[in-house]
Amino acid sequence: GESVGLHLPTLSVQEGDNSIINCAYSNSASDYFIWYKQESGKGPQFIIDIRSNMDKRQGQRVTVLLNKTVKHLSLQIAATQPGDSAVYFCAESRTNAGKSTFGDGTTLTVKP
Amino acid sequence: DGGITQSPKYLFRKEGQNVTLSCEQNLNHDAMYWYRQDPGQGLRLIYYSQIVNDFQKGDIAEGYSVSREKKESFPLTVTSAQKNPTAFYLCASSNPGTGIDEQFFGPGTRLTVL
Numbered sequence: 001g002e003s004v005g006l007h008l009p010t011l012s013v014q015e016g017d018n019s020i021i022n023c024a025y026s027n028s029a030s031d032y033f034i035w036y037k038q039e040s041g042k043g044p045q046f047i048i049d050i051r052s053n054m055d056k057r058q059g060q061r062v063t064v065l066l067n068k069t070v071k072h073l074s075l076q077i078a079a080t081q082p083g084d085s086a087v088y089f090c091a092e093s094r095t096n097a098g099k100s101t102f103g104d105g106t107t108l109t110v111k112p
Numbered sequence: 113d114g115g116i117t118q119s120p121k122y123l124f125r126k127e128g129q130n131v132t133l134s135c136e137q138n139l140n141h142d143a144m145y146w147y148r149q150d151p152g153q154g155l156r157l158i159y160y161s162q163i164v165n166d167f168q169k170g171d172i173a174e175g176y177s178v179s180r181e182k183k184e185s186f187p188l189t190v191t192s193a194q195k196n197p198t199a200f201y202l203c204a205s206s207n208p209g210t211g212i213d214e215q216f217f218g219p220g221t222r223l224t225v226l
Contacts, residue, residue: 009152032213043202043217044155089154093213098143098162099170100215104154 012109019077021106023090026071030092034100035064035075038087047075047088077108085110115139118203118218125190125197125225133188133221135203143208144186145215148172149200158201161186162208190223197225 013019025033031052036044050057050064050073057064063076077084087107093100116137125131137144143162147155157170161180175194180186186205190197200222204215 034214041220043204043220044215045217046214049214091215098168098208099145099157099160100213101157102147102155104152 009104010107010109012111013080015080015082015110015112017080019075019080019084019108019110021075021077021088021108023073023075023103024071025073025090025092025103027092027094027101028068028071029094031095032093033064033066033073034091034093035062036089036091036102037084038089038105040086044089080108080110082110082112084108116203116205116216116218118201118221121219121221123221123223125223127225128192130192131190131197131223133190133201133203133223135186135188135218137184137186137205137216137218139205139207139216140183141205141207141216142183143206144180145204145206146170146176146178146186146188147202147204149202149220155202158188197223199223 034049035047037047038044048059048062048064050066061078066073087105089102089105091100091102119134145160146158156172158176159178161167164183167180177189200220202220203218206215
């Protein structure tokens with residue numbers, strides 16, 4: 001079956017450093033990927049997305065990289081701030097599937 | 113304000129009772145979803161609906177039921193058949209027809225079964 005997983009359950013970084021959160025997926029038919037951020041006690045929020053016809057997409061302080069060969073994507077956060085502390089989920093879907101599959105999440109802790 | 117709401121935020125029920133969780137959206141989204149989240153885990157899909165009057169089972173539908181009689185509403189009933197119902201429940205909506213399948217999440221309902 002399909003699954004989406006993350007390499008590390010927790011990540012701790014110093015404020016101002018860059019963060020890299022990784023995600024592996026198993027379904028080669030997946031063509032759309034999203035990163036979400038979930039703060040404690042709240043619902044997840046969209047950060048950035050990428051389609052399978054792209055290798056890289058940049059947003060404000062965030063970059064998503066997609067490597068289809070090894071079925072891996074990563075979220076890079078530049079100049080990590082305390083407000084970035086949260087759980088980050090990757091999600092994958094296929095066009096017209098009507099649903100997404102979420103990974104288990106990585107907890108990012110930013111130390112001042 | 114446009115958004116998706118869930119109520120209540122906290123819910124307590126006795127074992128053996130059915131309970132219905134509310135989810136409403138005013139984003140005019142076609143698709144709606146229910147997820148369950150257990151501590152330290154990701155989101156698991158319970159049910160989803162791509163259009164009014166239609167819904168499909170997700171990965172963990174056993175012990176749950178839904179209805180989609182109106183576009184803006186997608187209530188979830190946790191039945192007494194659900195063996196371990198205590199969890200954080202998240203509702204989401206999206207508009208797949210736009211080509212961007214970002215899901216907008218509600219604030220969640222934390223259900224505790226005593």
